[in-house]
Amino acid sequence: MSETTCYHCGLPNDDDKRFETVILGQTRQMCCPGCLAVAEAIVSNGLEDYYQFRTEPAQKSDDSILDTLDRLKVFDDPTLQDEFVFDEGKHKQIQLTLEGITCAACGWLIEKQLSKVDGIKQVAVNVQERRALVTWSASVIKLSQILSTLKRIGYSGSPFHPDEHEASYKREEKVFIKKLGLAGIMTMQVMMLMTGLYFDWFGAIELETRQYFYWVALTLSTPVVLYSGSTFYLGALKAISAKTVNMDVPVTIAIFGTYIAGIRSTLLEQGEVYFESICMFIFLLLLSRFLEHRSRHRAAQISANMMQYIPVSATKLEIDGSVIECLAKQLSKDDVVLIKPGETIPIDGYVTDGNASVDESMLTGEFNPVMKHEKSTVYGGTICKDGSLTVVVTNTLKNALVNQIMRLQASAMASKPKAAQLADEFSRYFVVSVLLIALLTYGFWTYIGNADAFWITISVLVATCPCALGLATPSALTCAMAKLNKQGILLKRADALEQITTIDTVALDKTGTLTQGKFSLRHSWYAQGVDSQRTWEIASALESRSEHPIAHAFSDDIKHKVSQFTVTPGGGISGEVNGVTFEMGSAVFCGVNSSSNESIPIAANVYLTTKGKLVAAFEVSDTLREDTKSTLEALAITNLLVVLSGDTQQNVDDLTASLPVSVALGGLTPEQKYAEVKTLQSQGKKVLMMGDGINDAPVLASADVAVAVGNATDVAKTAADVILLGDQLLSVPALIDTAHQTRKKIRQNIGWSVLYNIVILPFAVSGLLSPWMAVVGMSLSSIIVVTNSTRLLSK
Template sequence: MINQTTNVALCFHCGEPNPSGSAFSVNIKGENQQMCCPGCEAVAQTIVDSGLTSYYDHRSENAEKGNTLVPEQLSQLLHYDIEQIQEEFIKQDADLSEITLTVEGITCAACAWLIEKQLRQLPGLHFINVNTTLHRVVIRWYKDKLKLSEILTDIQKVGYKAYPFQINQQEALYTRQAKSYLRRLGLAGIATMQVMMFAIALYSDLFSGMEEEFIHYFRWVSFLLATPVLLYSAQPFYVNAWRNIRNRTLGMDIPVSIALLGAYIASAYATIMDTGEVYFEAISMFTFLLLLGRLLELRARRKASETSSNLLRLLPSMATLIEKNTESLIPAKTLSIGQIILVKAGETIPIDGIILTGISNIEESMLTGEHLPVHKGENSPVFAGTVNITSPLTIQVEKLAKDSLIADIIHLQDTAQQNKPHIEVVADLVSRYFVGALLIVALCTYIGWSLIDPAQAFWITLSVLVATCPCALSLATPTALTCATANLNKQGILIKQHHVLETLNKINHMVFDKTGTLTHGDFVLLNSTVYGDYSKQQCIDLASQLEKVSEHPISLAFNKQQKSSVILSDVINLPGKGLQASYQGKALKLGHAQFCNIDKPLDSKELVIYLTLANALIASFELGDTMRKSAEKISQYCQDNHIQTTLLTGDISAKSEEVGQLLKLGNVVKGVTPEGKLTHLQILQETQQVLMVGDGINDAPVLAGAHVSVALASGTDVAKNSADVILLGEDLNKIAVLRKTAQKTTHIIKENLGWAIGYNLIIVPLAVTGHVPPYIAVLGMSFSSLIVVSNSLRLLK
């Protein structure tokens, strides 16, 4: 490869000049290609040995200069295999590990292709996705077959540097993007003001009495002012257009780039040859308004991630560790499970944990959106980022930073935005077809006007390209969805699946679990009756020991009453039925009457569970629970909006009917197993659109199977993993807020699409017939995009 200007040999890999006497080369497709250094030689040889030489055919830019991994760098990569280091940035799911990497040096789609092809050869790799826009790579692998250091080393072998993605780097990237747009916008704005002064004077014919050379002089000044706008400010449009062309797709920046370059070349020709009209003011104004729209779009798209970053900023960097009755300040991220910390009044809690001593009010609005402090005492859970208001607390660490509620929230937000909802996919597809149709219309316009009036053909075609607005079509849906998601996050409503806002508009039936959903799930042991030789306390101890393996709220009622441990074996939890184990060689059961084979259940409005040993009844327990204050509100909302309701619960007691009557629910189905709940839901969904609300392990199948499902943050991990939406806090009325926001989002998307389509249907015929001059076309196209983005930003209120 030779530089045609200087006649100097260039490195085939990175494009830098080869030093004189350089002997580095690699045989690529039968030809010896010269390299500038051993680093580039090593990277190129790796690409050839891996069978990836097609990279050099498809790349649009030279690669980054190769750097050979030296022993010191290799040892640094090996550090990433240390478990304590991995805890901060790796998500574990059974035997799969997941990490998001930031990769330096990605310039085009060929880079993404090369990285993916290289890593897919590694044994143990499960999934890889390279995002060329964000320069990030998501990787999942089997930890027993592959090491993280091997992944990082393989990426480095093909010429790229990768390291674990951190949220502060995301913020830094956003800051760089925003600053870049502001610099380009500032230059375009200054140039536009200057050029417009000359243009207005020329259009007003104020220079009619001035000599021709002065008019020509002002055209040259406009030419010089518009040139940096075209070359620098408008650069993002050319890059995107070239990327679209290279990947054989049609994007909105293709007609934009054609219009900008066409107007500039024609105006430059008119200035140099001193003939025809110039439109430098249209070029500058068009670029300025487009950049303004892109900047607003960037801000709207980043709102959700900004919310995540703001959550992380609330976490304190230091924590007060208590060890051997001494206090010491240590970095909060180094805390491990089981350690004890002191949080004074007014301080922010640095981790998720359990209160050991102290009683205080906790401000949890940053998580739940509810501003009233929550009163908490011993054994109450607390979460990182919440504020201790009134009294000092000693807290035991229950979760590491990467597993905290805040970390889960951020992970859910990222997951929700990985896929596009159907309406956005359709809008993107329509916008691509629209671009294709626009280019055809522009070509036909040019041919037609060349026959009618050749002098006007170019400028009318330019107006057609500029006036039409595929940008508004592409922005209509994503900006609205992003703003709606960000607003819901602030109110403690986390959307996990991309289809939720779209599907919620069709919901006409809500199904509720009872225990822990419509009721608090804070069970209290009201009455205990014994029937055999065991004492009341012995029966409570047996029941408490059984409940230790259960996440059901009932377990808390027994745990508070237990006084001595009991040795059990073969403990089994059967969700929706009860628990069973072996005690002194006999079968021990705790659960509903049917599960325990009780012929004559107690007649009680409260929940009754039974304890049997070797099929003989030895105790019964009555448990009380209280209704959530918000249950009545959500029930009333359903009635007001003609939404059918069903109570679907595994509880067989009369309490189910009492709750159903009190809340005026349309149907009560009680005493059903998890499989029975799913069967009932599937029958409903044959004719209706159903939203399911639950919180327990026995709700997981129906939450996964419903059209839309909602789980409470206080529920089990299984329920939250199965649900589409998670509600932070205890306010069920947030479901009404969620549905109202979904309806408003759909309404705004329809407004955006209606405006974008209506504007184009009106402006295209006017532009084709020559009734829209280029400077009016610039204003119309730019304001069309701004109207769509501004309309979407209403969802942030």
């Protein structure tokens, strides 16, 4: 490395300050005390070879390493350890997420360093997944000391706490690998024996020797049939106990039919045996299911691994001004926490002090940092890039947004679209048909005296197994939902994807959907004889209690208390100030007639009245989102665009003049918006509604597909089918495009599955297809379907 760069991390050195140490017999320059401390720790432990083995520089070390080491003591809390530390009798075990790994040499260094520490029994580092499994004796060393040791050599370790999907996947994968491994090994052995016999590679061998080979093949095939194939038998038993049939039923019949026939032929020393076909059938069928299992995990991991973003510790500010380290799960609503630069935000809340840019990519998929300031909302698991923030907790960790996403995803996967339901129904009927065809095939060939009637029947059962058909829809849906989740689009129900493909009309709210929702006051008018300053203060006090974006256009300097406050969605607000009741909102809500409007010299859209008398009027305006025009242009290609707004018709017309909107309606109440959507639906239109406010909840619930945009209210999110976690309207065309891609993949998968079975059936029934050919064809069909679905993730 150049003398001008740090030997440890490769970043430029500080010319004013020199940090150096001897490594591999030469004096090396470092850029900071952190890198120097790490390098000296590596050298003092006799692990200098790391610098020879590595292929990439290390990450820059933490300058405040000593302060960081002290904070690690929080991981010794027994309550915290209950969640992620496993008791292995005399030892404890933990899985750690590792940060700072850049190459294989890093894994070597971590294993060598930790294995030298007293009390650590075993260390296994997975460089690809950046995880480590550590087993240690709790009586000799504490968890914080293990993490401190990692930190001293330049790596950060934190408990990896996967959700049940991840844990379930690991258990299933282990069983799959055992069964698949056994089937694969035995299949190779049996095929070597049986192939030699079929093609007479062993020459003219005696009958006794041939029978001996049959017995060896039977012995090798038995564990494959009884253990590796148990997955299919259990599935068949479950289906039959539920008084139905599934694809495991013909598979089970084919396996046991061939196995029992092979045993009979071996015992009676007459007839053919197909032990190699049994083993190959089970192996290839397991392989296709394992690949499907892996593809599901690859898709689900995008959601499941969000759990690793859930923070563990937090810096809490006490009432007396003191600062304490605590567990994030111990924080309660209204607690105050301090977030420093580079830290993970521990909980959902709002900012009361400070300014910082926050990386919210783990939620929204957008990698541009979002600026946060006073009153901004922040979410647990996001990262404070620079600056510090003081945050008041609004949700406990259990109810944090990242946990809500996990629950919504689980709920979405539980709902099946019509395509999946039809595929399931078709599969059941198809299985019954296969069983009947197999029975008729056996009857026909037996009737005409064909000695291979049984094996022809087995070929029919194997070749037409509808495994690919069963995978066609769920594999595509899983991959599609994972892709959307990565883009910051959250589906609350999977069948919404299917409905999106039928949409021909997109209805949009204006405020907060087409516009930024950042209102400013353009003009104000006050009635004659009214104290304008006091009236402005009253209006500001009323708006301070409102969640509507219009409230941001009024002053934050509140000088009056408001009581008896009520909200009328889509209308306005009312409240009592100094013993007087005021109404503030639209002209209809405040009872302002057209003659009063004409006497006001401004294009007012917010009115203030008391006792039926108009005392003030305000003109507030909003600006379009940056991507509104490009989004609507993309949507207008295939959809009718309709704007439904509660704002004045004039404001709506001004805003939509340059947009490709077919219909723009203003001055609508929530009931009128609902009626407009119902009218469109009565005309045969399929409506997708986009909104963000409380007043949009009724119309969102009535639409065929509802999309909650950006920072929508909780009421709007509840009524929506799709939630955009980011603030980009362009996510909607991406959503529609993915829905169409998914439908295309499902059709391709189903088409291929049905076509394969139609083509292969005549060959199987006619006896032209031997059992091993049927096995290969069926397995390739399933693998093609799964592979085709996973292509959604890369598009």
